[in-house]
Amino acid sequence: MTLLAGKNAIVYGGAGRVGTAVATAFAEEGAKVFLAGRTRSRLEEVAGRTRSRLEEVAGRIRAAGGAAETAEVDALDERAVDEHADAVAAQGGVDISVNLIAHGDVQGTPLVDMSLADYERPVVTAVRTQFLTARAAARHMILKGSGVILLFGGAGEPVREFAVGGLQVAFHALEAMRRQIAAELGPHGVRTVTLRTGGIPETLPAGFPDREAIEENIAGKTMLGRAATLADVGAVAAFVASDRARTMTASTVNFSCGALVD
Template identity: 30%
Template sequence: MLTLKDKIGLVVGIANDRSIAYGCARAFRAAGADLAITYLNDKARGHVAPLADEMAAEMFLPCDVEDPDQLDATFDAIGARYGKLDFLLHSIAYAPKVDLEGRLVDSSRDGFGRAMDISCHSFMRMARLAEPLMEKGGALLTVSYYGAEKVVDNYGLMGPVKAALECAAQYMASELGPRGIRVNVLSPGPIATRAASGIPGFSGLIDDTTRRGPTHHLAGVDDVGAMAAFLVSDLAANITGNITFIDSGYHVVA
């Protein structure tokens, strides 16, 4: 039986009730986990606070991963309150609009570097801070997309950034495995999140996935949440380094 009772989880990346991170947080909470939930800034707080209240989150913290002090403070607060962390979900990605909408070869050095820092390297920073809190093992999850493996029209800059994230997660799985810390990647199909709205032609991608995917329907945030809850549970104790598609089978279609 899947249960997360007595487990403490950190969820980073909820923007609103359409966020993948929100679907995952709901699944974690439904399975019995206690959650610490973060928000990006004061503007985002108003959207995230009601969701944190809904899930009875015991900790609600500001966490801008570009601010080292805020990131350190998040993990320090979890350590002070619980003395441990059992799992975390990293569900954040960013690229400057001008770089995201243009060709990859035209992307700016600064834009590419910032996208890589926020979307990829921040996961490594979180892992480093989580490791001392996972003395008895734990689970780290991040979120990618099929555009990391194959060229998807208009995905552009985020393709190589997500490819780096997937590769990093596999190296992290190797490095942290001896500590009992598992690292896995969720790869959902297209979901109408706020972040996805910035991808040109996104509605066409949804239509194509629905038409060509084997099940002919879209996976939603609750489908992703169900897989996330499984992967951080003890039922997945020997699953690490995986990139798990939750895309109604679209990734198998030529």
Template identity: 45%
Template sequence: MSRRTYAGLNNRKEKKMLLEGKNVVVYGAGGAVGGAVARGFAREGARVFLTGRDSGALDAVAKEISTAGGAAETAVVDAVDERAVAGHLETVIAATGGIDVSFNAIGISPRGLQGIPLAELPVENFLLPITTYTRAHFVTAKSAARHMIPRGSGVIMMHTPEPARASMPLVGGMSVGWAAMEALNRALSAEWGRYGVRSVCLRTTGMVETPVIDVVYGLHADALGITRDQFTAAAIDLTHRKRPTTLAELTAVAVFLASDHASAMTGTVANLTGGLIVD
């Protein structure tokens, strides 16, 4: 083997992982999106703190991460409970000295909230996603920023699907809640960017790999009188590349945005809709 080949091997071995030495908290880590992103963060060297309401789901993700050689810890935390979120972060700070990334991936069941015409949707069902999403993201962002601002660095991250921007029927208050998240993302950056705290959002299509999309597309299909497969095909056809965003694609961009390589990106939405939405 030549000296050049040895050098190449050494360079690959010594290459620093994108999130090496970073401490990351993921809310909703037991879900498809939160779990995928948490695993991606861990693969790039982050110490990941998994939170959610289902301890079994959290433990399963943590086991995958640890089996792959990563570092993960779990805690049952409801992201809408400010006291619980703040208390958990205090324990993370005590153990690590700081938090670098806060990724909120919580979700709520679409049953009773989507697939119903607005004129027939109860007010409470319309408001539920708006109040839940905005409260949870404000609580987790505010709690993290209180620790990030004194250190002069940190990243607040969130995820929205395409109805946050696109006009779509039968989505109820979900689209309003997701749009509010993107507005919150800009507001957080406007206030905290000067202190070194970035806020970024990732916007995707519906991801057919996730169990919740089976439910969502089923509700919409039933309301339109077509099959779920027909609705799925129609949704995919709206994209330029004729395929939906994958979890792997979302995870890859999330890792990059959480890293120092994306230091100039704040107050923005990373558009991963494959052309469904053209900015």
């Protein structure tokens, strides 16, 4: 029996590496996946590329026997987020919502050399998109008396080896939001959980500065001598979103291979 049979899952940022992994795992476990995001990046638009990255992901899911729909949704646009959630709810409700939108963070620049705009962008983007997407889903989940809202990243200690700009601040802000959302939605049967990995080397793009050193650093901090993979992210997300994890809320799921100690 599949874990998410009969569930509707919205995955914001479904064309990204993590979003693709989560959406694929949800579909494999029987959920109907609604991939939301900007269908093309700005670079792709400039290059004249017409095929949507979201459609590519959805096509692979359908080819494997899963169900997937796509929609162009700017997660910073309040009206667009609400209208999309309403459309999904009209197809049987919103059971799962996970926001994997990129925060637009600038890394590699020391704080003393960073502009205010670059520092605050990931914080503002993370807080705004998570609030809008969680609120849109929660309104429908309350009516059903059930639902799961997943966040990704979690708070952590300061990063000593690399300059990460406002990224950690954004994660801490989301954790504060997650705690409050869980407290307010718990009485309605809605769960809220953050997924933490400690870093996923596969998400680093080719040509990323100091990529090899970063990969070694991520794996070197773990107790298992290896980092979480994208497949791990999908598997854990599917479990946490399922009824088998129905007692889990107001919590963080740590699958960092021991890099993060609770």
